[in-house]
Amino acid sequence: MLLAIDTSAGTSVALVDRDRGVIAELGTTDTMRHAEVIGRLIAECLDQGAVAVSDLSGVAAGMGPGPFTGLRVGIAAARVFALGAGKPVVPVVSHDALAHDFYSSGATSELLVVTDARRREVYWSAYAGLDDAGLPVRTDGPGLAKPDSLLLADFPHRHLERLNASAISAGALGMVAELTFAAGRPAANDEPLYLRSPDVTLSPGPKRVS
Amino acid sequence: MSENAPLVLGIETSCDETGVGIVRGTALLSNTIASSMDEHARYGGVVPEVAARAHLEELVPTINAAVAEAGIRLDQLDAIAVTSGPGLAGALMVGVGAAKALAVSLGKPLYAVNHLVGHVGADVLGTGTDGDGQEPLEYPTIALLVSGGHTSLLLVRDLVSDVELLGETIDDAAGEAFDKVARVLGLPYPGGPQIDRAAVGGDPRAIRFPRGLSQPKDMARHRYDFSFSGLKTAVARWVEQRQDAGEPVPLADVAASFREAVVDILLTKAIAACRDHEVPRLLLGGGVVANARLRQVAEERTHAAGIALRVPPFSLCTDNGAMIAALGAQLVMAGRPPSTLDFGADSTLPVTEIQV
Ligand SMILES: [Zn+2]
Numbered sequence: 001m002l003l004a005i006d007t008s009a010g011t012s013v014a015l016v017d018r019d020r021g022v023i024a025e026l027g028t029t030d031t032m033r034h035a036e037v038i039g040r041l042i043a044e045c046l047d048q049g050a051v052a053v054s055d056l057s058g059v060a061a062g063m064g065p066g067p068f069t070g071l072r073v074g075i076a077a078a079r080v081f082a083l084g085a086g087k088p089v090v091p092v093v094s095h096d097a098l099a100h101d102f103y104s105s106g107a108t109s110e111l112l113v114v115t116d117a118r119r120r121e122v123y124w125s126a127y128a129g130l131d132d133a134g135l136p137v138r139t140d141g142p143g144l145a146k147p148d149s150l151l152l153a154d155f156p157h158r159h160l161e162r163l164n165a166s167a168i169s170a171g172a173l174g175m176v177a178e179l180t181f182a183a184g185r186p187a188a189n190d191e192p193l194y195l196r197s198p199d200v201t202l203s204p205g206p207k208r209v210s
Numbered sequence: 211m212s213e214n215a216p217l218v219l220g221i222e223t224s225c226d227e228t229g230v231g232i233v234r235g236t237a238l239l240s241n242t243i244a245s246s247m248d249e250h251a252r253y254g255g256v257v258p259e260v261a262a263r264a265h266l267e268e269l270v271p272t273i274n275a276a277v278a279e280a281g282i283r284l285d286q287l288d289a290i291a292v293t294s295g296p297g298l299a300g301a302l303m304v305g306v307g308a309a310k311a312l313a314v315s316l317g318k319p320l321y322a323v324n325h326l327v328g329h330v331g332a333d334v335l336g337t338g339t340d341g342d343g344q345e346p347l348e349y350p351t352i353a354l355l356v357s358g359g360h361t362s363l364l365l366v367r368d369l370v371s372d373v374e375l376l377g378e379t380i381d382d383a384a385g386e387a388f389d390k391v392a393r394v395l396g397l398p399y400p401g402g403p404q405i406d407r408a409a410v411g412g413d414p415r416a417i418r419f420p421r422g423l424s425q426p427k428d429m430a431r432h433r434y435d436f437s438f439s440g441l442k443t444a445v446a447r448w449v450e451q452r453q454d455a456g457e458p459v460p461l462a463d464v465a466a467s468f469r470e471a472v473v474d475i476l477l478t479k480a481i482a483a484c485r486d487h488e489v490p491r492l493l494l495g496g497g498v499v500a501n502a503r504l505r506q507v508a509e510e511r512t513h514a515a516g517i518a519l520r521v522p523p524f525s526l527c528t529d530n531g532a533m534i535a536a537l538g539a540q541l542v543m544a545g546r547p548p549s550t551l552d553f554g555a556d557s558t559l560p561v562t563e564i565q566v
Contacts, residue, residue, distance in 0.1 A: 033554065034303065034307065035302075035303040035306045035307050035310075035554045035555050036552055036553070036554040037552075038307050038310055038311065039307075039310025039311065039313065039314055039320075039551035039552075040551040040552060042310070042311060042314045043314045043551060046314070053315055053317070068259065068262070068263075068300070069262070069299075069300045069303060072262060072263075072265075072266045072300070072303065072304050072307070073303050073304070073306075073307035074307070075266060076265075076266055076269060076304045076305075076307045076308040076311070077307040077308060077310065077311035078311070079269065079270050079308070080269060080270065080273070080307075080308040080309075080311045080312045080315070081311035081312065081314065081315040082315075083270055083273060083274070083284070083312070083315075084284055084311070084312045084315030084316045085315045192263075192266065194263070198257055198259035198260050198263065199259060200253050200257045200259070200260065208446075208450060209443050209446040209447055209450065210446070210447045210450050210451070
């Protein structure tokens with residue numbers, strides 16, 4: 001059983017188990033209050049599932065892509081919760097949760113997942129169905145692009161069925177983590193998927209004042 | 211310190227230091243800091259996004275190091291404390307999210323505290339029977355907190371219940387002024403130690419740079435407030451005039467005179483606050499306390515004025531998690547209920563809000 005946390009869009013927290021499925025899932029689509037809501041969502045999820053921290057086998061962390069400030073809150077919470085619990089972190093690419101949900105409903109087509117990256121840009125990932133472990137097969141991405149560029153001739157995934165998502169489910173994210181673990185696959189890299197360098201300008205040296 | 215004193219872990223991420231400290235009551239067990247300062251050096255100042263990314267990477271290693279040094283296990287903690295503000299919003303949020311998760315994971319109470327009051331709280335560490343024998347801080351006290359992020363003058367009547375902001379900078383923080391003047395003088399970041407080095411052998415009275423908000427008209431409205439942007443401009447103008455005239459710039463004199471202007475106005479206002487409020491105690495805090503000239507002038511002037519001066523060890527003056535843990539432990543010992551889980555990061559949290 002895993003606690004799953006994703007703050008790549010809103011804030012989503014879930015308890016999942018490979019056999020029992022999603023035991024509890026709570027969240028908000030508010031993209032400005034990750035730090036405010038994260039603690040109570042975790043506590044209430046554990047309450048609702050009547051699960052003790054010692055019952056968990058790990059913590060699934062959505063690594064993005066997602067807007068930095070919010071994304072970090074969830075990753076920090078997942079890492080430090082796992083540290084307190086003495087359990088491992090299972091990093092998951094957040095878009096995989098969307099693809100998992102899409103294919104779980106019976107769809108089989110190739111898929112382009114698109115989420116908001118702010119500043120008039122989007123994050124995208126391309127998928128080609130589920131593999132024999134039931135895990136979404138990511139064929140490209142995650143990447144960062146101007147929305148218009150996803151329609152241009154040089155974007156190879158322009159014809160794929162497109163899923164524009166504004167929320168990511170920690171329940172789905174947790175199931176991806178459970179299936180990854182069950183199949184003995186390596187987890188995603190334990191690094192936040194910022195896909196953008198920090199906005200900084202090198203100091204130009206002193207300017208004249210007179 | 212008795213075995214019954216609360217064991218508290220404090221997390222501080224308000225600026226560019228990832229700080230984790232562990233205290234038992236007023237006894238310091240560990241004070242671990244990972245700084246991203248080197249990453250900011252090439253930009254000439256703290257870049258908020260760079261700082262926030264570094265916090266996320268440093269947090270778990272820093273907690274692990276603090277726990278190992280203190281020789282405790284996380285499940286032995288009685289409470290967690292975290293900085294809620296003031297500071298850089300994105301940086302604060304990393305610590306807030308982490309502290310909440312740790313509190314829920316361990317099933318321990320969480321205390322969200324004020325960073326500036328934390329600087330004052332640092333002073334309690336090392337007092338008492340297990341400390342260095344120093345007498346506990348008496349109240350009320352005036353506190354002068356000076357760093358790259360803040361320049362504040364506080365009247366502390368009680369650490370856990372009554373802190374008043376007397377004044378603060380209306381533009382740059384004093385540490386920022388050191389950084390900016392260092393740039394004017396062609397010196398690298400961070401400016402404080404660079405200016406100190408450049409000032410060796412310089413005459414602090416060579417150039418009379420302006421003392422911000424010290425004119426009678428300013429003193430009426432901004433008696434305890436500070437302003438350093440005019441001073442920075444004055445230094446730049448003075449240097450440019452020399453350069454334009456083809457004359458050499460006497461670096462040591464400029465650095466010493468600039469530093470003197472900063473130190474002078476800081477202590478003039480701090481001592482005025484002590485006198486006005488009849489408080490014969492002054493506490494210094496913040497990273498600029500590393501400045502030897504500031505400490506020296508503080509000693510001379512407080513001695514002359516009959517004011518007792520307190521300066522915590524330097525490792526507790528710069529931003530750190532131990533001071534947050536210390537303030538958290540004071541709140542626990544005062545019987546305060548923990549914070550609810552709903553607080554956020556408040557980049558402009560007023561000092562009157564000691565606990566959020
Ligand atoms: Zn500070």
